Amino acid sequence: MQPGVLLLLMSYMGVPLLAHKLNHEKAIVALNSLLLRSTRTFPPNPSVHIALRLSEKHNLHEEQNYLHRLKTDLRRILSRAEQGTRPFTGLVALHLLALRASCQDLQEKRQALLYLKKKLSAERNHTIYHQVPLTNYYQYSLGVLALCVNDIRIDHSVLSGLVPHDHHHHHHHSADTSAMVVLALKCVQESTVPGRDVWMYSTERRLKAQQAVNKLMEKIQRWWKSNGEVGNIYSTPLVLQALLATGDTERWLKGKINLLNKSKQGAFQNPMALSQLLPVLYRKTYLDIGQMDCRSKSDELRWVDLEPQEPETRSQSGFVYISVKGKNLVTTYTTRVPLLNQMSLLDVLQAASRNDTNFTFETEQTLWGPFLTSVNHVPGQDDTNTYWRLISGAHTPLIEGIQDYFPKPGEHILLQLSSF
Known part of the structure; x- marks a missing residue:
């Protein structure tokens, strides 16, 4: 075949692929705008801020305003936490991830870090005596992930609560909990001492984390459905983060396309659900928060005003x-x-x-x-x-x-x- 003919053929074949890719990108930016709009109409949610920060498109003014509201909210949560006995492990962990995603300094995070360290010890102690954490394994692992992404060394006993000698409790994890444990352990395994090119944890600790990750990923792969879902469509985005973090891009891509199609049918109107979906559409995971430097960010995302709707007569x-x-x-x-x-x-x-x-x-x-x-x-x-x-x-x-x-x-x- 003549090279010119081959080039022509390839360019024709590429057109639908390119159109498909642009179509996907347009859909993802539309979801990004939808999430940005939710910052004005829903109570502040750290998960929403994390997703906006992990996106490729930004509205820096809106994100800055939202960060200010989140900080006010975090102060309120921490003062409530001091008065009451109810643990806010997962909520404070999400706030710490949101603060790191905006490159806030240690002073801004100090009180939340101290609270979370204390709560993770309580989670671990509860696990020793009752075989379950104070909250649940989802919040426990989210707490470990938040400290890890903020370069805080985590206590040996707290980590061993996530990586027990036997793996009994891992059998009962749901899909999104398994994924969150994977992200937490992957972060521990890959952590280096800030400013130095050495691992933060011992070879033995890192090996244990890897073995636990392997077991959990085997389980996730057994749950994998042919349509690219694990659990249901709302637990799948976190599972896709775990797949990305462990290098399974083939399953991630299949899951991404399925969820993008579901979002076009209106499945992700809830801001929390959308905030978990958006990072994986941009091929990002919560582990990427630890590498953010916040210097070069685009500033072209606009939040689209919805067309004013005619009030329906409630028939x-x-x-x-x-x-x-x-x-x-x-x-x-x-x-x-x-x-x-x-x-x-x-x-x-x-x-x-x-x-x-x-x-x-x-x-x-x-x-x-x-x-x-x-x-x-x-x-x-x-x-x-x-x-x-x-x-x-x-x-x-x-x-x-x-x-x-x-x-x-x-x-x-x-x-x-x-x-x-």
Whole structure:
């Protein structure tokens, strides 16, 4: 074949590929703008700031304003933490990652670092006596990752809590927890002493971390679905970070394309979910935070104003049926709620409690939005390992939160007290 013909053929073949790539880039920048817009409409969330900092496109003015709000929020969290007994391991860890992603100095981070070191010791002690951490392995490993990325040497006993001699507890990890443990251990394994070209941890410690990473990655690969998901679409972004961190770019790419397609169908409207997705679309992981120097950053990202929407007339489109079941699986309550268009499950529950004084529920604000904590004065409790599970129809668990899920006319939603 003539070289000219070959070149011509290659250029024709490249056009769809290039268009495909540009199309992907455009979609990713649109998600980046969407996340930037959420900084004005949702409470401050360190995970959102981390994602904006790990992006390739920036709006430095908006990011600076957001960082200021996060610092105010962190001071409030730390003063609450000193007064109460409730641990904020994961939340403070995310704030420390956000501060490092903006290259804040040690003085800005000191109080949070001291708090997190203390809490990780408490997590470890709880693991020794109760076989589970004070919070959970997700927060424990996120705490280790946050100290590690901030170049803080982590206590031997705290690390051994993540890498036990037997690997019993790793069998029970969910997909996103397994991924977070991998990121924490990978960070430990690759840590060098600041300013010196020597490893921070001993060869034995690094080898143990590598062995634990290998076991967890084997498990993640067994869970891998052919469509590029592990667990569900909301746990997959962290799994893709673990795949990137361990060099499995083939699976990462397949997962990335699947999640990008899902995002085009509107699956990632929740800012927390979007903040976990965006880094892997840019081929970044939380480990990259430790290498950020914050000097050369583009400043061209604009937050797009949404077209002003005509207020819809709230017309009724049918009913939603709500049932409540206790742990003994006996139905304790049922009701029927008129469904108006664009009603979230939270709206439906609020309507049910307005219509009937026999139905009450309570929520707690989390980074993912409101979380259902109590129904008809029965709370889900950590000490009894119970929570309120949301089920659609006969047996489809909801993966969205109550603010993000929009029931359909005629749908049956079950609130069931379940064990974890």
